[in-house]
Amino acid sequence: MSSAAAGSPAHILAFPFSSPGHIIPFLDLTRLFITRGLTVTVLVSPSHVHLLQPMLSSSSSIQPLVLDCFDSFQSASGLPAKIRATARLYDPILHWFRSHPSPPVAILSDMFLGWTQQLASELGVPRLVFWPSGALTASVSNSQWRNLPKNDYPGNENSLISFPEIPNSPTYRWSEITPFCRDFKKGDADYEFLRSGMLANMESWGVVFNSFSELESVYLDHIKKIVGHNRVWAVGPLLPPEERVGPTNRGGSSSIPAYRVKAWLDEKADDSVVYICFGSRVTLPRKQTEVLAAALECSGVHFIWCVKAADEGRVGSEDGGIPDGFEDRVGERGFIIRGWAAQVEILSHRAVGAFVTHCGWNSLLEGLTAGVLMLTWPMGADQFTDAKLLVDQLGVAIRACEGGPQRVPDLAELTRLLAESVSGSRPERSRVAALREAARKAVNANGGSSTKDLEELLKQLGGLIKDGRKINETNY
Known part of the structure; x- marks a missing residue:
């Protein structure tokens, strides 16, 4: 992919979710950012700092942010509890932002970290949500969380649940519905927190997918209708560059x-x-x-x-x-x-x-x-x-x-x-x-669809600063 926004050294805070399937593509996207002139602070747990090492050793545009309390929620039991526990980082991040001499102009955070939408609003910066999955999944997820699915035939795991509002009207067995929606525990603090965060994703200033238009154009268009704007970018497939295919520690050894x-x-x-x-x-x-x-x-x-x-x-x-x-x-x-x-x-x-x-x-x-x-x-x-x-x-x-x-x-x-x-x-x-x-052409430097989306994303991030000051803060 070609360079973009060369004159806009925007600084962003990148906050991945600490799970291999989430953090690996997130860091692949981070690599694209720093090779194109952005400054990125990555909020990571102590156990994942080593994943940044290849970038840290080759660029001064990336810095890790390891907060002392990061590991306090790692022992939480179950995904909803783990996600809710990450919100303990709210005040430490707030303090870090306000004490930084050149704070980020935006927050890019994982789809499981929807609570950062409120954090970004308090800080007066835009939040972008990163989906390590595809736009079809995001469409189904939003529909499930907005209207919790019901099984009209209790006890029948093969009962069909359809989503007619989504292109191609996908249908799933009851057993294939996300268990956190299928067995939603109304009134449970962890489940309610998870749901509010997932719904908040569609209120974000921008949406970034590890996908490409030739794969999911109809669903990317559907997401644009849901969020009500065109700041939806498909920048995938996010993979290591071909010249680095060979022994790497991408995600682990x-x-x-x-x-x-x-x-x-x-x-x-x-x-x-x-x-x-x-x-x-x-x-x-x-x-x-x-x-x-x-x-x-x-x-x-x-x-x-x-x-x-x-x-x-x-x-x-x-x-x-x-x-x-x-x-x-x-x-x-x-x-x-x-x-x-x-x-x-x-x-x-x-x-x-x-x-x-x-x-x-x-x-x-x-x-x-x-x-x-x-x-x-x-x-x-x-x-x-x-x-x-x-x-x-x-x-x-x-x-x-x-x-x-x-x-x-x-x-x-x-x-x-x-x-x-x-x-x-x-x-x-x-x-x-x-x-x-099609996947390879999407990331081609000469006009690939994902290249164009990445360049537009970088342009938008660069536009968030002017003469060293954040602009249009009240819009976020």
């Missing part, structure tokens, strides 16, 4: 040296390897793990399987570790990674042709950008929405399993899908190749 993974892949034919990963948080239940292992064994495909190291070897656990003897039986056909995997590097290798994924948004974008055929296996959160976008609307993926942790795929069907995914016979493969080109 790989549990296996990159050269070992690459050496194994180098020996395989083009598009012949299936990569399996369910993200940094999802753990397959034991029954699903057993069926997946059996399907990999029966299909005869070459594969890389990333499993969470903490879930291996836990006696009596309902979570699934690799079955005993599995690695010996598959031999050189399989490569097991326990712990963090360098996913972008693996997917970009010529030998990888298919991706069994939980459909987290980061994984979805990484799979699309790599041009691999995806087999969808959503487990929760926005993953059901992402899977429907891939399969039903874009036609670039195949359903492998759906319905979350309670559903177990059919062994014969999964075996067939794994074999077909690398055979080259599926029509989805040509469609994902076309979308791959």
Whole structure:
């Protein structure tokens, strides 16, 4: 992407949510900001400061802000409680702003941090919300939180809930609705706080998505109608620059040296390897793990399987570790990674042709950008929405399993899908190749749609300062 707003050294406060799926793309966006002349202060917990190190070592335009009380809410139980606990940072941030010799002209914060809308208002600066997920997810989320869904057939997890006000009228099973909306606890302080924050996102001065117009134009337009303005920017896919593809610590260090993974892949034919990963948080239940292992064994495909190291070897656990003897039986056909995997590097290798994924948004974008055929296996959160976008609307993926942790795929069907995914016979493969080109063009420096949105965003941020003073403060 080309430089923009070169004469506008705006200073912003960036506040990511401390979760891998949120903080990784947030920091990818931060990197774009500082390479284009912005000054960015990033509010991070002590445990995540190391993720800033590549930028800190190469630029003076970024500074970490680590507040003493940051870790006080990390032990809160459950997502609503964790989100509400982050508001303990309200007064410390307020004090930091007011004592700073050159305070930020705007706050960019994660979609889980909707309470920063009030903070920004008190400070007289605009707040921009960053969605690490897509515009379809944001549309469904807003609809659910604004009008909490109801199940007309209590006890029926397959009861259908539709959203006719959203383009293409998406429909979901009751079990696929966000659990915090489905089981909303009216009067509970944590749940009420979460809901008010999610609704506040649509009151923000600007909305930034890790998406691109060729992927979600109809939903980006829908968001503009909801917020009532055009300050909605799609700047994705947010990924490390291609010249840095290789060993990186983006999000963490790989549990296996990159050269070992690459050496194994180098020996395989083009598009012949299936990569399996369910993200940094999802753990397959034991029954699903057993069926997946059996399907990999029966299909005869070459594969890389990333499993969470903490879930291996836990006696009596309902979570699934690799079955005993599995690695010996598959031999050189399989490569097991326990712990963090360098996913972008693996997917970009010529030998990888298919991706069994939980459909987290980061994984979805990484799979699309790599041009691999995806087999969808959503487990929760926005993953059901992402899977429907891939399969039903874009036609670039195949359903492998759906319905979350309670559903177990059919062994014969999964075996067939794994074999077909690398055979080259599926029509989805040509469609994902076309979308791959669209994703790459979006971030092209010469007029890509995401490049244009990023440049407009930078221009707007630069316009917030004039002669060293914030302008139009009363509008925020």
